[in-house]
Amino acid sequence: MDVVPLGPGFAAELRGVTLADVASNDAAYAAARAAFEEHSVLVFRGQDVTDELQLAFSRRFGPPEVTKVGSQGTGSHFVILSTIGPDGTVVPSDHRQAMRAKANQLWHTDSSFKRVPALTSILSARIIPAQGGETEYVSTRLAFERLDAGLQKRLANSFAWHDYAHSRGQIAADLASPEERAALPPQCWRMVWKNPVNGRGAIYLASHAYAVEGMDAAAGKKLIDELMAAATAPGTSYLHQWQKGDVVMWDNRATMHRGRPWPAHDARLMVRTTISATEADGVGTMPMPSPQAAE
Ligand SMILES: [Fe+2]
Numbered sequence: 001m002d003v004v005p006l007g008p009g010f011a012a013e014l015r016g017v018t019l020a021d022v023a024s025n026d027a028a029y030a031a032a033r034a035a036f037e038e039h040s041v042l043v044f045r046g047q048d049v050t051d052e053l054q055l056a057f058s059r060r061f062g063p064p065e066v067t068k069v070g071s072q073g074t075g076s077h078f079v080i081l082s083t084i085g086p087d088g089t090v091v092p093s094d095h096r097q098a099m100r101a102k103a104n105q106l107w108h109t110d111s112s113f114k115r116v117p118a119l120t121s122i123l124s125a126r127i128i129p130a131q132g133g134e135t136e137y138v139s140t141r142l143a144f145e146r147l148d149a150g151l152q153k154r155l156a157n158s159f160a161w162h163d164y165a166h167s168r169g170q171i172a173a174d175l176a177s178p179e180e181r182a183a184l185p186p187q188c189w190r191m192v193w194k195n196p197v198n199g200r201g202a203i204y205l206a207s208h209a210y211a212v213e214g215m216d217a218a219a220g221k222k223l224i225d226e227l228m229a230a231a232t233a234p235g236t237s238y239l240h241q242w243q244k245g246d247v248v249m250w251d252n253r254a255t256m257h258r259g260r261p262w263p264a265h266d267a268r269l270m271v272r273t274t275i276s277a278t279e280a281d282g283v284g285t286m287p288m289p290s291p292q293a294a295e
Contacts, residue, residue, distance in 0.1 A: 001031050003039070007238025010139040010255070011041035019047050019247060023056040033061070036120065037197045040251040041137050041238060047247045049124045051078060051271065054247070058122045058273040061249075062281070065111065065118065065274040070180040072097070079272040084127075093264045096175070101268075103171045104259040106207035107138070107232050109252045110274055113164040113184055113208045117286065118252040119277040125242040127269035132262030135240045141202035141254040143231035144192060152201065156192040159213040159288045160205060160224065163187075167207040188213060189286045191227075193253040196282045202254035203231055204286070213288060231256060253277065 002015040014035060021028040036042055047053075055077055058064055064077040072080035083098055085091040091098050111118035123135070144152060163186040168175035176184075191212070193204040205227055212220030239260070240248055250257060262268060277283040 001028070001035075003035055005039075006043060007041065007137065007139075008236055009142050010039055011043070011137060011238040012039040013043040013045065015045075017044075019044060019049065019053055019057040022060055023053065029060045036061075036249065036251060037195065040139055040141065040254045041240075042249050043240065044247040044249075045243065046245045047124070049126075049245070049247060049271075054078075054122060054124055054271065054273055057247075058120075058275055061120050062275040062278050065114075065116075065276055068114070068180070069183050070177050077273055079274065081123075081270040081272060082127075082268065084267050084269060090265055090267050098264070099171050099175055100168075101259065103168050103175060103207075105261060106167055106170060107228060107256045107258045108167060108206035108208060109140075109204070109256050110272075111252060111276075112162040112189060112204065112206045113167075113187055115187065116276045117187075117189065117283060119275045119281045120249050120251055122247065122249045122273045122275075124247045124271050125244060126271055127267050128242045128244065129262040129266035129268050131266075132260055133242060133266075133268050134260040135242070135248065135257055136260055137238045137240065137250060137255050137257045138232050138236050139202075139254060140204065140231050140256055141195075141200050142236070143227075143233075144201050144203045146230065152192070155203065155227075156190070156194075156201060158191045159188050160191050160209045160220075161186050161188050161211040161213065162206060162208040163210055164208060166210040170207065186210075188288050190288070194282060194285060195254065196280065200254075203227055204253065205231070206256060228256075253281065 004013040067073040165176035
Protein backbone atom coordinates (compact mmCIF):
# COMPACT_ATOMS: atom_id res chain seq x y z
CA MET A 1 0.00 0.00 0.00
CA ASP A 2 1.34 3.43 -0.97
CA VAL A 3 0.29 6.60 0.83
CA VAL A 4 0.41 9.62 -1.49
CA PRO A 5 -0.05 12.98 0.29
CA LEU A 6 -2.67 15.24 -1.34
CA GLY A 7 -3.41 18.28 0.81
CA PRO A 8 -1.61 20.90 2.90
CA GLY A 9 -0.45 18.69 5.78
CA PHE A 10 -3.35 16.23 5.67
CA ALA A 11 -5.32 14.06 3.19
CA ALA A 12 -3.74 11.21 1.25
CA GLU A 13 -4.52 8.81 -1.54
CA LEU A 14 -4.09 5.12 -0.77
CA ARG A 15 -2.78 3.15 -3.72
CA GLY A 16 -2.43 -0.58 -3.99
CA VAL A 17 -5.34 -1.31 -1.69
CA THR A 18 -9.05 -1.62 -2.56
CA LEU A 19 -12.24 -1.31 -0.56
CA ALA A 20 -12.63 -5.06 -0.93
CA ASP A 21 -9.14 -5.63 0.55
CA VAL A 22 -9.96 -3.53 3.60
CA ALA A 23 -13.34 -5.24 3.96
CA SER A 24 -11.89 -8.75 3.86
CA ASN A 25 -8.31 -8.56 5.11
CA ASP A 26 -7.21 -7.67 8.65
CA ALA A 27 -3.76 -6.43 7.63
CA ALA A 28 -5.24 -4.19 4.91
CA TYR A 29 -7.71 -2.80 7.43
CA ALA A 30 -4.95 -2.15 9.99
CA ALA A 31 -2.88 -0.27 7.39
CA ALA A 32 -5.87 1.78 6.20
CA ARG A 33 -6.88 2.51 9.79
CA ALA A 34 -3.40 3.76 10.66
CA ALA A 35 -3.44 6.01 7.58
CA PHE A 36 -6.89 7.29 8.58
CA GLU A 37 -5.71 8.26 12.07
CA GLU A 38 -2.68 10.02 10.59
CA HIS A 39 -4.03 11.76 7.46
CA SER A 40 -7.72 12.39 8.35
CA VAL A 41 -8.92 12.20 4.72
CA LEU A 42 -8.29 9.11 2.57
CA VAL A 43 -8.95 8.84 -1.15
CA PHE A 44 -9.39 5.55 -3.01
CA ARG A 45 -9.51 5.86 -6.82
CA GLY A 46 -10.88 3.51 -9.45
CA GLN A 47 -13.05 1.46 -7.11
CA ASP A 48 -15.80 -0.81 -8.35
CA VAL A 49 -18.34 0.33 -5.75
CA THR A 50 -21.63 -1.28 -4.88
CA ASP A 51 -23.77 -0.44 -1.85
CA GLU A 52 -22.88 -3.82 -0.33
CA LEU A 53 -19.13 -3.31 -0.76
CA GLN A 54 -19.26 0.24 0.59
CA LEU A 55 -21.14 -0.98 3.67
CA ALA A 56 -18.80 -3.95 4.23
CA PHE A 57 -15.80 -1.58 4.02
CA SER A 58 -17.47 0.96 6.31
CA ARG A 59 -18.39 -1.61 8.97
CA ARG A 60 -14.69 -2.30 9.51
CA PHE A 61 -14.40 1.10 11.20
CA GLY A 62 -17.34 0.70 13.58
CA PRO A 63 -21.12 0.62 13.83
CA PRO A 64 -22.95 2.17 10.85
CA GLU A 65 -25.47 4.92 11.50
CA VAL A 66 -29.07 4.41 10.54
CA THR A 67 -30.11 7.26 8.27
CA LYS A 68 -32.23 9.83 10.06
CA VAL A 69 -35.80 10.84 9.35
CA GLY A 70 -36.15 13.33 6.50
CA SER A 71 -33.07 12.18 4.54
CA GLN A 72 -33.16 10.04 1.40
CA GLY A 73 -32.34 6.52 2.54
CA THR A 74 -34.03 6.95 5.93
CA GLY A 75 -34.02 3.76 8.00
CA SER A 76 -31.15 2.22 5.97
CA HIS A 77 -27.38 2.52 6.40
CA PHE A 78 -27.13 4.74 3.31
CA VAL A 79 -27.60 8.47 2.82
CA ILE A 80 -28.49 9.24 -0.78
CA LEU A 81 -27.27 12.72 -1.73
CA SER A 82 -29.01 13.40 -4.98
CA THR A 83 -30.62 16.16 -6.98
CA ILE A 84 -32.47 13.64 -9.14
CA GLY A 85 -36.21 13.59 -8.41
CA PRO A 86 -38.53 10.57 -8.39
CA ASP A 87 -39.29 11.05 -12.11
CA GLY A 88 -35.59 10.76 -12.99
CA THR A 89 -35.07 14.42 -13.86
CA VAL A 90 -32.98 16.98 -11.97
CA VAL A 91 -35.08 18.85 -9.39
CA PRO A 92 -35.50 22.66 -9.60
CA SER A 93 -33.23 24.81 -7.42
CA ASP A 94 -36.00 25.65 -4.93
CA HIS A 95 -36.78 21.95 -4.36
CA ARG A 96 -36.01 20.54 -0.90
CA GLN A 97 -33.37 18.18 -2.33
CA ALA A 98 -31.57 21.11 -3.99
CA MET A 99 -31.84 23.21 -0.80
CA ARG A 100 -30.35 20.35 1.19
CA ALA A 101 -27.44 20.21 -1.25
CA LYS A 102 -26.98 23.92 -0.57
CA ALA A 103 -26.90 23.31 3.19
CA ASN A 104 -24.11 20.77 2.58
CA GLN A 105 -22.11 23.62 1.08
CA LEU A 106 -21.68 25.16 4.56
CA TRP A 107 -18.52 24.05 6.36
CA HIS A 108 -19.43 21.22 8.69
CA THR A 109 -18.56 17.91 10.21
CA ASP A 110 -21.17 15.16 9.84
CA SER A 111 -23.49 14.16 12.67
CA SER A 112 -22.33 16.56 15.41
CA PHE A 113 -26.06 17.22 15.92
CA LYS A 114 -26.77 13.56 16.68
CA ARG A 115 -26.86 11.82 20.07
CA VAL A 116 -23.83 9.81 18.95
CA PRO A 117 -21.34 11.78 16.85
CA ALA A 118 -19.64 10.19 13.85
CA LEU A 119 -16.12 8.81 13.58
CA THR A 120 -16.02 8.74 9.80
CA SER A 121 -18.09 9.25 6.69
CA ILE A 122 -17.47 7.29 3.51
CA LEU A 123 -18.67 8.90 0.29
CA SER A 124 -18.77 7.33 -3.15
CA ALA A 125 -19.41 9.12 -6.42
CA ARG A 126 -22.10 7.47 -8.51
CA ILE A 127 -23.13 10.26 -10.91
CA ILE A 128 -20.91 13.33 -11.11
CA PRO A 129 -21.50 16.64 -12.87
CA ALA A 130 -19.13 17.64 -15.68
CA GLN A 131 -18.02 20.68 -13.70
CA GLY A 132 -18.02 21.65 -10.03
CA GLY A 133 -19.53 19.50 -7.30
CA GLU A 134 -16.16 19.02 -5.60
CA THR A 135 -15.86 18.30 -1.88
CA GLU A 136 -13.50 20.58 0.02
CA TYR A 137 -11.81 19.59 3.28
CA VAL A 138 -9.88 21.33 6.04
CA SER A 139 -8.01 19.82 8.97
CA THR A 140 -9.40 21.09 12.28
CA ARG A 141 -6.44 19.29 13.91
CA LEU A 142 -3.94 21.52 12.09
CA ALA A 143 -6.24 24.49 12.81
CA PHE A 144 -6.16 23.65 16.52
CA GLU A 145 -2.38 23.37 16.45
CA ARG A 146 -2.15 26.87 14.89
CA LEU A 147 -3.91 28.42 17.92
CA ASP A 148 -1.94 29.83 20.84
CA ALA A 149 -1.53 27.61 23.87
CA GLY A 150 -3.87 29.68 26.03
CA LEU A 151 -6.77 29.39 23.61
CA GLN A 152 -6.06 25.69 23.08
CA LYS A 153 -6.36 25.10 26.80
CA ARG A 154 -9.53 27.16 27.09
CA LEU A 155 -11.22 25.35 24.19
CA ALA A 156 -10.29 21.95 25.56
CA ASN A 157 -12.50 22.80 28.54
CA SER A 158 -15.29 24.55 26.62
CA PHE A 159 -18.49 23.09 25.22
CA ALA A 160 -20.55 24.11 22.19
CA TRP A 161 -24.17 23.45 21.29
CA HIS A 162 -24.94 21.85 17.93
CA ASP A 163 -28.36 21.83 16.27
CA TYR A 164 -29.35 20.50 12.84
CA ALA A 165 -32.10 23.13 12.64
CA HIS A 166 -29.49 25.88 13.07
CA SER A 167 -27.43 24.91 10.01
CA ARG A 168 -30.53 24.29 7.88
CA GLY A 169 -31.98 27.61 9.04
CA GLN A 170 -29.07 29.39 7.32
CA ILE A 171 -30.51 28.20 3.98
CA ALA A 172 -34.27 28.47 4.68
CA ALA A 173 -36.20 28.95 7.90
CA ASP A 174 -38.29 25.81 7.41
CA LEU A 175 -35.67 23.53 5.81
CA ALA A 176 -35.50 21.42 8.99
CA SER A 177 -38.95 19.84 9.23
CA PRO A 178 -40.92 19.51 12.49
CA GLU A 179 -40.15 15.74 12.41
CA GLU A 180 -36.42 16.41 12.09
CA ARG A 181 -36.48 18.98 14.89
CA ALA A 182 -38.32 16.54 17.15
CA ALA A 183 -35.91 13.69 16.34
CA LEU A 184 -32.75 15.82 16.65
CA PRO A 185 -32.67 17.95 19.82
CA PRO A 186 -29.55 20.14 20.31
CA GLN A 187 -26.40 18.38 21.53
CA CYS A 188 -23.52 19.82 23.54
CA TRP A 189 -19.93 18.70 22.82
CA ARG A 190 -16.46 19.59 23.98
CA MET A 191 -14.88 22.00 21.51
CA VAL A 192 -11.74 19.88 21.13
CA TRP A 193 -11.71 16.21 20.20
CA LYS A 194 -8.49 14.55 21.28
CA ASN A 195 -7.52 11.57 19.16
CA PRO A 196 -6.82 8.66 21.55
CA VAL A 197 -4.33 7.05 19.15
CA ASN A 198 -1.95 9.97 18.65
CA GLY A 199 -3.04 12.38 21.40
CA ARG A 200 -3.56 15.26 18.95
CA GLY A 201 -6.52 17.60 19.54
CA ALA A 202 -8.81 19.02 16.86
CA ILE A 203 -11.38 21.82 16.92
CA TYR A 204 -14.81 20.20 16.98
CA LEU A 205 -17.22 22.67 15.36
CA ALA A 206 -19.53 22.85 12.36
CA SER A 207 -22.25 24.92 10.71
CA HIS A 208 -24.51 23.19 13.24
CA ALA A 209 -22.82 24.94 16.20
CA TYR A 210 -24.67 27.99 17.49
CA ALA A 211 -23.70 28.66 21.12
CA VAL A 212 -20.96 28.12 23.67
CA GLU A 213 -22.00 26.87 27.07
CA GLY A 214 -21.58 29.55 29.74
CA MET A 215 -21.03 32.43 27.28
CA ASP A 216 -23.65 34.98 26.32
CA ALA A 217 -25.20 34.34 22.91
CA ALA A 218 -23.33 37.03 20.96
CA ALA A 219 -19.91 36.29 22.47
CA GLY A 220 -20.33 32.55 21.95
CA LYS A 221 -21.39 33.02 18.33
CA LYS A 222 -18.44 35.34 17.76
CA LEU A 223 -16.00 32.77 19.14
CA ILE A 224 -17.51 30.04 16.94
CA ASP A 225 -17.35 32.29 13.86
CA GLU A 226 -13.71 33.23 14.55
CA LEU A 227 -12.68 29.60 15.02
CA MET A 228 -14.55 28.51 11.88
CA ALA A 229 -12.84 31.28 9.90
CA ALA A 230 -9.42 30.33 11.28
CA ALA A 231 -10.00 26.65 10.51
CA THR A 232 -11.02 27.39 6.92
CA ALA A 233 -8.46 30.10 6.17
CA PRO A 234 -7.34 30.40 2.51
CA GLY A 235 -4.65 27.90 1.57
CA THR A 236 -5.55 25.34 4.22
CA SER A 237 -7.96 23.15 2.25
CA TYR A 238 -7.81 20.07 0.05
CA LEU A 239 -10.30 20.22 -2.82
CA HIS A 240 -11.36 16.79 -4.02
CA GLN A 241 -12.33 16.73 -7.67
CA TRP A 242 -14.48 13.66 -8.11
CA GLN A 243 -13.82 11.05 -10.76
CA LYS A 244 -15.93 8.02 -11.46
CA GLY A 245 -14.87 5.22 -9.08
CA ASP A 246 -13.69 7.57 -6.34
CA VAL A 247 -14.38 6.82 -2.70
CA VAL A 248 -13.33 9.31 -0.03
CA MET A 249 -13.46 8.77 3.70
CA TRP A 250 -12.80 11.39 6.34
CA ASP A 251 -12.37 11.72 10.07
CA ASN A 252 -15.31 13.73 11.40
CA ARG A 253 -13.39 14.30 14.63
CA ALA A 254 -10.55 16.16 12.93
CA THR A 255 -11.87 17.75 9.72
CA MET A 256 -14.63 19.90 8.30
CA HIS A 257 -15.87 19.69 4.74
CA ARG A 258 -18.27 21.36 2.36
CA GLY A 259 -19.76 20.54 -1.01
CA ARG A 260 -19.02 22.96 -3.82
CA PRO A 261 -21.68 24.16 -6.24
CA TRP A 262 -22.25 22.78 -9.72
CA PRO A 263 -24.52 23.80 -12.60
CA ALA A 264 -28.12 23.35 -11.41
CA HIS A 265 -29.22 21.37 -14.48
CA ASP A 266 -26.50 18.69 -13.96
CA ALA A 267 -27.34 15.53 -12.03
CA ARG A 268 -25.21 14.52 -9.05
CA LEU A 269 -25.65 11.31 -7.05
CA MET A 270 -23.43 10.40 -4.12
CA VAL A 271 -23.89 7.64 -1.55
CA ARG A 272 -22.67 8.08 2.01
CA THR A 273 -22.22 5.63 4.81
CA THR A 274 -21.44 6.98 8.27
CA ILE A 275 -19.80 5.23 11.19
CA SER A 276 -20.62 6.21 14.77
CA ALA A 277 -17.76 7.07 17.13
CA THR A 278 -17.18 4.61 19.97
CA GLU A 279 -15.30 4.72 23.29
CA ALA A 280 -12.11 3.67 21.50
CA ASP A 281 -12.49 6.73 19.27
CA GLY A 282 -12.70 9.06 22.27
CA VAL A 283 -16.44 9.72 22.22
CA GLY A 284 -16.65 9.40 26.00
CA THR A 285 -14.52 12.54 26.44
CA MET A 286 -16.90 14.72 24.42
CA PRO A 287 -20.05 15.29 26.54
CA MET A 288 -20.15 18.03 29.15
CA PRO A 289 -19.47 16.43 32.54
CA SER A 290 -22.61 16.42 34.69
CA PRO A 291 -22.43 18.55 37.90
CA GLN A 292 -22.59 15.35 39.99
CA ALA A 293 -19.60 13.88 38.16
CA ALA A 294 -17.55 17.01 38.87
CA GLU A 295 -18.08 16.78 42.63
FE1 LIG B 1 -21.31 16.30 5.11
